Amino acid sequence: GEDVEQSLFLSVREGDSSVINCTYTDSSSTYLYWYKQEPGAGLQLLTYIFSNMDMKQDQRLTVLLNKKDKHLSLRIADTQTGDSAIYFCAEIFTGTASKLTFGTGTRLQVTL
Amino acid sequence: DTGVSQNPRHKITKRGQNVTFRCDPISEHNRLYWYRQTLGQGPEFLTYFQNEAQLEKSRLLSDRFSAERPKGSFSTLEIQRTEQGDSAMYLCASSFTLTYNEQFFGPGTRLTVL
Numbered sequence: 001g002e003d004v005e006q007s008l009f010l011s012v013r014e015g016d017s018s019v020i021n022c023t024y025t026d027s028s029s030t031y032l033y034w035y036k037q038e039p040g041a042g043l044q045l046l047t048y049i050f051s052n053m054d055m056k057q058d059q060r061l062t063v064l065l066n067k068k069d070k071h072l073s074l075r076i077a078d079t080q081t082g083d084s085a086i087y088f089c090a091e092i093f094t095g096t097a098s099k100l101t102f103g104t105g106t107r108l109q110v111t112l
Numbered sequence: 113d114t115g116v117s118q119n120p121r122h123k124i125t126k127r128g129q130n131v132t133f134r135c136d137p138i139s140e141h142n143r144l145y146w147y148r149q150t151l152g153q154g155p156e157f158l159t160y161f162q163n164e165a166q167l168e169k170s171r172l173l174s175d176r177f178s179a180e181r182p183k184g185s186f187s188t189l190e191i192q193r194t195e196q197g198d199s200a201m202y203l204c205a206s207s208f209t210l211t212y213n214e215q216f217f218g219p220g221t222r223l224t225v226l
Contacts, residue, residue, distance in 0.1 A: 098143075102155050
């Protein structure tokens with residue numbers, strides 16, 4: 001079935017690293033994504049990883065994928081106050097090539 | 113601005129009224145998606161177009177909902193006889209067939225049904 005789970009809240013201090021976790025249940029995912037949503041706004045595509053990859057790095061962002069455990073994580077290095085937002089994990093399934101299935105989102109709070 | 117645009121940004125209506133939202137995708141994108149997001153939840157897929165053809169619809173899209181993309185460019189989402197449970201953020205996204213995995217979202221239309 002299609003089920004993506006995330007923890008609801010994470011608080012970090014400015015300058016520290018943030019790690020946001022996601023677990024999914026369907027092993028037929030082709031792509032896994034991280035989107036960022038600021039209050040009252042749409043979703044911003046941050047990064048994505050193809051399911052045959054283990055890691056992807058893009059500037060301050062590092063995505064790790066553990067297919068065996070169906071676990072995806074997003075690490076944000078040197079977290080800034082502008083990183084405060086809700087982060088959604090999402091996946092696209094093999095054969096659908098259309099709809100994204102999202103988790104419930106993790107609210108990241110960055111404190112001074 | 114070459115991103116996805118949505119109008120209106122906010123809509124307040126009374127229960128039983130009809131509402132229509134518009135989405136203008138990124139110009140070269142031939143795929144267009146509608147999602148609905150309720151408070152505290154992630155977006156949920158509603159429907160998807162490739163050019164003017166509506167290729168997939170979610171069970172969430174009841175018969176009060178209709179979406180069109182008549183010329184393969186902008187799309188409209190209409191909700192008839194609105195109910196309080198329709199209150200949500202309606203998000204539009206677009207992508208290009210060859211890079212279908214990159215969906216870019218608009219700012220959304222927030223609907224409040226009183």
